[in-house]
Amino acid sequence: MPDVSTIRAALACACPVCTRHGEVHSQVPRTVLGAPVTVDAEMAPLLDALAAAGVVTVGSCVNLSEATARLWPAKLPALTAGVQPAVNYRRTLVEGLAFVRLLDTEAAAPFPSAVERLGGEVLRSGPLAQVAFPRWQMSALVAQL
Ligand SMILES: [Zn+2]
Numbered sequence: 160m161p162d163v164s165t166i167r168a169a170l171a172c173a174c175p176v177c178t179r180h181g182e183v184h185s186q187v188p189r190t191v192l193g194a195p196v197t198v199d200a201e202m203a204p205l206l207d208a209l210a211a212a213g214v215v216t217v218g219s220c221v222n223l224s225e226a227t228a229r230l231w232p233a234k235l236p237a238l239t240a241g242v243q244p245a246v247n248y249r250r251t252l253v254e255g256l257a258f259v260r261l262l263d264t265e266a267a268a269p270f271p272s273a274v275e276r277l278g279g280e281v282l283r284s285g286p287l288a289q290v291a292f293p294r295w296q297m298s299a300l301v302a303q304l
């Protein structure tokens with residue numbers, strides 16, 4: 160697992176999609192590794208179920224396409240075109256999916272598997288995994304955790 164300060168730095172993103180996220184998706188407070196964060200209210204049941212299973216999540220959004228279009232539209236082309244890093248937002252943005260980025264630990268393994276069974280996307284690189292799935296599958300995923 161990467162050290163806690165590295166994860167906290169990743170949580171403190173200063174981009175407009177992160178800092179003004181509440182203008183698009185209503186937020187609720189949570190704690191990740193002792194640090195206060197806000198998360199999309201609609202994601203909270205899933206994130207809480209993951210946290211209860213020992214999974215550390217480092218980013219999520221119920222519809223990043225919508226948030227980016229509203230808060231940082233100039234960034235959209237770079238996120239969907241050309242060569243992308245292994246863990247990227249291309250399909251999330253193009254298909255309007257919900258996503259969760261998490262530490263790819265043993266505790267986390269059942270969640271990407273559940274997303275894959277439902278036809279969602281699982282991307283991995285180093286310590287990170289990212290899953291993306293249609294918003295309407297949220298409760299089915301919570302039920303599988
Ligand atoms: Zn950001």
Ligand SMILES: [Zn+2]
Nearest residue numbers: 184199220221
């Ligand atoms: Zn969001």
